[in-house]
Amino acid sequence: MSAISELSHLKVSKARTPEEKAARRKENSRDNKAGYLFLLPWLVGLVVITIGPMIASLYLSFTDYSLIQAPQWSGVDNYVRMLEDDRLHNSLRVTFVYVFVSVPLQLVVALAIALLLNEGMKGLSFYRSIFYLPSMLGGSVAIALLWRQLFGTDGLVNQVLRLLGVDATIGWIADPGYALWTIILLHVWTFGSPMVIFLAGLRQIPSMYYEAASVDGASRWSRFVKITLPLLSPIIFFNLVLQVIGAFQSFTQAFVVSNGTGGPSDSTMFYTLYLYLRGFGQFQMGYAAAMAWLLVVIVGALTAVNFLLSKYWVFYDD
Amino acid sequence: MAKGKQMGLSRRQLLIGAGLAGAAGMTGLTACGGSGSGGGSDDGSAALTFTWWGNEVRNANTTEAIEAYTKANPGVTIEPQPGEWNSYWDRLATQTAGNTSPDIIQMDMAYISEYGDRGALLDLEEHGIDTSKFLPGTVDSGRIDGTLYGVNAGINTPILMANPELFEKAGMDMPDDTTWTWDDLMEIAAEVAKGADLDFGASSVFSADSMFSAFLRQNGKELFTPEGLGFEVADATAWFDMMMRFFEAGAIGTAAQISEESTKTLDQSTLAVGTGAMQVYWSNQVEAVNNASGKEMALLRFPSTTGKATDRKAWYKASMLWSVSSRTEEPEAAVALINWWMNSTESGMINLAERGIQPNTEVQAAIEGELSPAQQAVSKFISDIEPELAATPIAPLPGGGTLGAVMFRYQTEVLFGRTSTADAAQGFVDEVTSNLTV
Numbered sequence: 062m063s064a065i066s067e068l069s070h071l072k073v074s075k076a077r078t079p080e081e082k083a084a085r086r087k088e089n090s091r092d093n094k095a096g097y098l099f100l101l102p103w104l105v106g107l108v109v110i111t112i113g114p115m116i117a118s119l120y121l122s123f124t125d126y127s128l129i130q131a132p133q134w135s136g137v138d139n140y141v142r143m144l145e146d147d148r149l150h151n152s153l154r155v156t157f158v159y160v161f162v163s164v165p166l167q168l169v170v171a172l173a174i175a176l177l178l179n180e181g182m183k184g185l186s187f188y189r190s191i192f193y194l195p196s197m198l199g200g201s202v203a204i205a206l207l208w209r210q211l212f213g214t215d216g217l218v219n220q221v222l223r224l225l226g227v228d229a230t231i232g233w234i235a236d237p238g239y240a241l242w243t244i245i246l247l248h249v250w251t252f253g254s255p256m257v258i259f260l261a262g263l264r265q266i267p268s269m270y271y272e273a274a275s276v277d278g279a280s281r282w283s284r285f286v287k288i289t290l291p292l293l294s295p296i297i298f299f300n301l302v303l304q305v306i307g308a309f310q311s312f313t314q315a316f317v318v319s320n321g322t323g324g325p326s327d328s329t330m331f332y333t334l335y336l337y338l339r340g341f342g343q344f345q346m347g348y349a350a351a352m353a354w355l356l357v358v359i360v361g362a363l364t365a366v367n368f369l370l371s372k373y374w375v376f377y378d379d
Numbered sequence: 380m381a382k383g384k385q386m387g388l389s390r391r392q393l394l395i396g397a398g399l400a401g402a403a404g405m406t407g408l409t410a411c412g413g414s415g416s417g418g419g420s421d422d423g424s425a426a427l428t429f430t431w432w433g434n435e436v437r438n439a440n441t442t443e444a445i446e447a448y449t450k451a452n453p454g455v456t457i458e459p460q461p462g463e464w465n466s467y468w469d470r471l472a473t474q475t476a477g478n479t480s481p482d483i484i485q486m487d488m489a490y491i492s493e494y495g496d497r498g499a500l501l502d503l504e505e506h507g508i509d510t511s512k513f514l515p516g517t518v519d520s521g522r523i524d525g526t527l528y529g530v531n532a533g534i535n536t537p538i539l540m541a542n543p544e545l546f547e548k549a550g551m552d553m554p555d556d557t558t559w560t561w562d563d564l565m566e567i568a569a570e571v572a573k574g575a576d577l578d579f580g581a582s583s584v585f586s587a588d589s590m591f592s593a594f595l596r597q598n599g600k601e602l603f604t605p606e607g608l609g610f611e612v613a614d615a616t617a618w619f620d621m622m623m624r625f626f627e628a629g630a631i632g633t634a635a636q637i638s639e640e641s642t643k644t645l646d647q648s649t650l651a652v653g654t655g656a657m658q659v660y661w662s663n664q665v666e667a668v669n670n671a672s673g674k675e676m677a678l679l680r681f682p683s684t685t686g687k688a689t690d691r692k693a694w695y696k697a698s699m700l701w702s703v704s705s706r707t708e709e710p711e712a713a714v715a716l717i718n719w720w721m722n723s724t725e726s727g728m729i730n731l732a733e734r735g736i737q738p739n740t741e742v743q744a745a746i747e748g749e750l751s752p753a754q755q756a757v758s759k760f761i762s763d764i765e766p767e768l769a770a771t772p773i774a775p776l777p778g779g780g781t782l783g784a785v786m787f788r789y790q791t792e793v794l795f796g797r798t799s800t801a802d803a804a805q806g807f808v809d810e811v812t813s814n815l816t817v
Contacts, residue, residue: 128476129497148810209642214635232635234642237795320642321465322784326791341469342781343814344493346476 122351127344139351149352151327152335155241159331160308163248168300171252175259176289189257196253205247205317209234212243234318237328244314244329255300262296263289291376298375302367309360312337332356424454425712431460431485432467437733444729448719455712475499478706482713486529486702489780491521494702495528496777501703503527506714509722510738517738519771520697524605529700530717533735534761535661536695537589539564539581539679540668545656549574556679557688561594561621564682568630571656579655580630582640582648585622585790587659588783589696590681592772594618596692597684603776608812615786615804619793623800634794641787646671662760663698663735666753675753678760680767692769695761698735736761778814785810 097104122139124132143149174192178185198204211217212233222229233239270288279287290297312333315323323330323338332352340349431441438461445457460481462470468490474480480499494500504527510518514534521529539556546553549571554563568580584590592602598617601609625631632640632655640649645664649655651671657679660668668676683691701720703713720726727742732754737743743758750758775782789803798806 127497128472129494129499214639230633230635232639235635235638237638237791237797322642322788324641324788324791325638326788326795326797341472343778344472 118350118353121347122354124347126347126350128340128346129344132347135347139348140355142348143351143355148327148330149332149335152323152330152332155328155330156309156332159241159245159248159311160305163245164301164304164308166245167249167252167304168255168297170249171255171300172259172293172297174252175256175263176285178256178260179263189260192256193253196251198251202313202317205314208243208247208314209318235325237325240319240325240328244318247314247318248308248311255304258296258300259293262293266292294375295377298367298371302364305363305367306360309333309356309363424456425709426456426458427483427707427709427713427716428458428460428481429483429716430462430467430471430481432462432464433485440730440733444720444726447725447729448716451725455716457716475704480704480706482704482707482709483716484702484704485532486521486700488520488697488700488774491529491700491702492523492774493777493780495523495526495774499705500528501705501707501710501713503530503703503714503717506703506710507718508714509718512722512741513738514695514740516695516768516771517697520695520774521700521702523774529697529702530721531697531738532701532721533663533698533732534695534738535663535698535735536693536761536764537587537593537681538660538662538665538760539584539657539681540650540660540665540676541657541679542650542653542655542672542674543677544674545575545577545653546571549656553677554679556682558686559682560684560686561682563686565625565628565630568625568657569628572629575656577654577656578636579632579640579649579658581625581657581659582631582637582650582655583659584625584631585618586637586641586783586787588786589661590659591618591786593681593692594621596694596769596772597690601772602782603773603779605773605776607776607815608808610808612801612804612808615807616801619790619800619804622790623793626794634791634796637794638791650676661696661698662757663732665757666732666751669753678756680764688764688767691767693764693767694769694771696772732757776815779811781814782811785814 121132123134123136125135125138126132178188178192182188195204213219214230214232214235216233218233219229219231231239233243266289270292271284274284274288310333311331315329315331315334316337319325319329319334321334321338323334333356336349336352336356339345339352429445431437433441441461442459445459449455449457471480471484475494484500486494486500491500503521508527508530510530513531517531517534518527520531521527541553543553551567551571551574554567559567564581564584570580571577572580588602595601595610595614595618598614600611600614603609622631626634631637632649645651645667648658648668648671650658650660651668653672653674659681662678665676665678680688680691680693701717703710703717707713720730721737722739722742724742724745727737727739727746728749730737731746732750736754736758737746747755747758786807789798789807792798793800793803
């Protein structure tokens with residue numbers, strides 16, 4: 062029992078008479094007031110910036126709203142139209158491919174680099190910063206623009222390939238067969254934040270487990286599989302949930318790389334990009350609001366599945 | 380509860396009143412300082428907001444013109460809201476939704492019916508707009524179902540720009556644009572691409588909705604009629620088939636090159652960097668392309684089906700328009716500013732041909748000598764093609780502003796061999812039709 066709880070316990074035991082009890086109640090409520098006061102900025106933000114707009118968007122999703130004219134109630138029309146919208150289905154396919162390929166790949170790379178850095182090499186903080194750098198830049202417009210240059214028909218990637226003797230004429234960004242993969246690569250490259258979290262997790266694993274295992278003659282591989290992975294599984298789970306949610310909301314990379322079109326021929330049309338084009342490009346804000354709610358449902362469902370599955374593979378030490 | 384609300388409101392009204400009084404006092408002060416050079420339309424004070432998208436040159440011109448106007452009309456204050464094309468429309472839509480739309484809006488043909496049809500723009504003729512000196516055929520661009528929602532801010536016409544040096548390099552004469560047909564264009568483009576070792580003989584020919592419009596008009600159709608789409612699947616198929624003939628002849632580059640070209644800015648375009656000999660543009664872009672490439676581009680008419688330039692159904696387009704928000708509190712003052720902007724030599728001298736050739740013929744004549752050689756060439760081209768003009772196409776219907784983007788998506792599918800021209804044309808027509816909200 063900590064010192065503070067012991068103190069409050071003392072206090073409770075002291076307050077015996079009705080007067081004392083009343084005084085304590087008063088003090089408590091003053092404490093609560095102070096608490097709420099400190100909470101206020103966040104609470105106001107939550108209500109005004111998050112909950113309010115969410116309710117408004119839920120309402121708008123049942124209307125025909127062009128932004129220019131007042132919204133008109135249209136019932137579930139928007140949701141029914143979504144069933145028949147081929148471009149929406151394509152955008153879902155593109156987004157799912159993106160999430161299911163880029164997230165696991167990124168986590169594997171992040172874990173591999175974290176394991177390397179955890180070997181106690183010299184200049185760790187330097188390398189950690191270097192590897193973290195892409196995460197700070199990856200979501201930025203500048204890097205997405207750079208990506209467009211690198212993977213152009215006459216970009217650096219093709220030039221290097223040509224130096225190696227490959228007849229590289231593929232327009233990586235221009236060809237609908239490859240464009241999405243360049244964006245996936247961009248996402249994997251920004252492995253820094255899960256890497257840092259992995260690194261922190263690796264530091265938490267007591268070294269005595271490894272010592273005991275090596276005494277028993279366990280190989281590096283079995284130490285990794287039997288000790289590192291189980292003890293790191295809560296961290297992997299945490300990264301997985303966050304990255305899945307984040308990947309579904311990716312927008313900037315596709316927007317910039319495709320010049321805001323989702324092209325070539327919708328091959329990089331992420332769900333969020335399509336939502337944006339519907340709302341602001343075609344003045345269908347009601348439809349865009351309905352799309353946003355479908356995204357909430359999808360991400361919510363996937364997160365729930367993630368939590369359900371976690372019972373089978375996430376191991377909590379305590 | 381209701382009472383308290385009322386009290387709050389009245390207090391706010393009081394504050395607004397005080398603010399207005401203060402503002403009035405301030406405009407009074409500036410009026411005293413302005414030495415009263417005698418602005419003609421000064422019949423009271425007005426506070427206007429003014430938004431446009433542009434580039435550095437245009438921002439400088441526009442700011443200078445606004446200053447000149449407020450100096451001549453001391454009662455008017457103008458709050459400039461410059462923007463950049465990509466974010467401009469998001470902001471304007473949001474402002475319109477939030478009832479804070481700027482009073483004077485630089486409008487584009489692609490969006491004018493979107494806003495006009497939905498009641499967001501003012502009927503300019505009702506508030507005294509003056510277009511009496513405009514070149515015939517230049518006013519109707521901004522007219523939707525008989526209502527004038529926007530005034531032509533500069534005349535444009537679709538052209539093919541060509542790099543004479545590359546034709547020379549290929550050992551070819553410049554094409555005769557008064558007699559060429561689409562087939563001639565294909566052969567010449569293929570020949571120059573081969574002769575001068577270029578990626579593109581001609582670029583942006585098929586992705587440009589202006590060229591599709593020209594092709595349709597020459598075949599008796601239009602992109603849009605007031606009732607809806609002005610063409611059928613068969614017309615789109617014919618357009619896509621022609622694209623494939625150009626493609627197979629090596630006249631318009633490879634699929635990847637075409638796809639990549641579509642994402643590039645003017646500075647990186649094929650004509651600007653010298654990887655193509657011809658490219659479709661609007662006439663007001665000549666100077667920008669010349670600057671970017673360091674070359675002097677030739678202006679060519681787009682081809683016709685018959686080989687006669689007078690049959691090519693050319694048209695003047697408003698490069699952009701001036702519109703006024705229907706919710707403005709100062710409709711007269713806003714229209715007065717536009718009248719000055721379009722009809723005074725003073726404004727013409729400041730703006731020159733940056734927004735396109737001045738539609739007011741008197742202003743254009745007065746500033747002709749001030750124009751750069753490139754702008755003078757455009758001005759001459761614009762007047763030369765007058766006998767070739769046909770009726771002005773109507774503005775895209777609401778939801779139709781994205782036609783070009785939809786068309787290009789289906790063209791990309793065809794170019795990469797993912798679908799047939801007929802299927803792509805069907806998909807294209809279906810999608811554009813379903814986008815139209817009429």
